[in-house]
Amino acid sequence: MLLLVAGSSATAKTCPPPGETEDRCIELTADGTNEVSEVQISPGQPSTFVFDSDLRADGLTLEGRERFEVADPGKRTLTLVPSEEIRGEKPSKLRVCFADDAAPACATFRLIVHPAIGERQVRIFRNPRPVESVQADLKKSYEENARLRAENDRLRAERDRPDGLSGLFDSGMMDEKGIPCSKIDFILRPKAALSAGRVITCRAPGRMLVLVDLKAPDDAAPWTAQGAMLTGPKSKELKGSIWQPRPLLPDQPLTLYIEVQAEDVQTVGPFTLKLWEADGQRTLVIGNVSFPALAEGPGL
Known part of the structure; x- marks a missing residue:
């Protein structure tokens, strides 16, 4: 069964393990019709959605559209530029529908307004996730746990150092020239x-x-x-x-x-x-x- 799933998904596009790319990545599953993914936006900052499937030209619904600039929508891309008027507003929703008959037919995103930081690019894949991707995520989790353990050991070592000027010298952050x-x-x-x-x-x-x-x-x-x-x-x-x-x-x-x-x-x-x-x-x-x-x- 696992070999069958892996074989059928060998060419599927999937999100890379966390930490390998700065872009946001969202995977849509066939049984996740009612799923709503959150995307962080910010006034004046463009957020570009990149899809792996063609979009329907009449399948776009954007709540509070008057507070957005929809820049150069394409078959597989959509760029939203929130206006300054959206600052402090409640979250709005973006819904897109796809041109083919595959599932899911549409996808909904909850747009969360942040005063300073917006996600610049969001990639959306509709393919099911293969076994290899799950195994890659597990490997990344093991590596992240090892990194966190090392960071915890470093913090413990810092706690054993003296405070004040003695601690600055001992940590190497300051020498006889001081801190500029x-x-x-x-x-x-x-x-x-x-x-x-x-x-x-x-x-x-x-x-x-x-x-x-x-x-x-x-x-x-x-x-x-x-x-x-x-x-x-x-x-x-x-x-x-x-x-x-x-x-x-x-x-x-x-x-x-x-x-x-x-x-x-x-x-x-x-x-x-x-x-x-x-x-x-x-x-x-x-x-x-x-x-x-x-x-x-x-x-x-």
């Missing part, structure tokens, strides 16, 4: 929800740090950062971890700390820093973020 930091001339994008008074960047082997002095407008509600993303040359994206001592209030400015692990990234820049809160209503985009170069290693 600099105050930068940043660019605050128009219509920013918050104001930034000072931006300082620091660089250590394997780490980058951004310190941002924030101030909220009068009568603004408390603001707490949920996510941070640095976008560099060639659209390289680096997710940052945030330390915010307390919510930002109109009469209480604070310094926000964003740290990024960057082992093999050229860190001179310039980068764009995006910050957003939990509900996505108020965002902050800071451009021209550059980092001091190290005497040795990444960032030269």
Whole structure:
């Protein structure tokens, strides 16, 4: 039975194991007619759907279509560009139907609005998944578990190191020259929800740090950062971890700390820093973020 399934699916297109590609991949099964896959979109950012089957020209249904630009729809591609009006809106649905008589006849996608990050390309395959693909996923899972175990061992080793300056020296992040930091001339994008008074960047082997002095407008509600993303040359994206001592209030400015692990990234820049809160209503985009170069290693 397994040989029969594998043989019949030998030429089928299937999603690669997780981690092998940056693009999103969705597989549709013949018995998954009522399945709804979630796709993350963002205002002003194009999201392209690439199908392995021809689409019906009259089979497209897009909820709230007036808030989208449907750019150059083709037989097997569909590009959606959400307008700025969609920011803060509830999720909408996209439904497409295929030109042939195969199952599933249609596919539905739930479009989730994110203030800063959208999935740029989503590939959709209708073929059943072969045994080889399942085995490849298991192999990837074993490899990922091994990587996580190694990361856990590294974190345990770091806990055994001293804190403070002693820990910085012992970890190799600082030598007798210290950690290079600099105050930068940043660019605050128009219509920013918050104001930034000072931006300082620091660089250590394997780490980058951004310190941002924030101030909220009068009568603004408390603001707490949920996510941070640095976008560099060639659209390289680096997710940052945030330390915010307390919510930002109109009469209480604070310094926000964003740290990024960057082992093999050229860190001179310039980068764009995006910050957003939990509900996505108020965002902050800071451009021209550059980092001091190290005497040795990444960032030269």
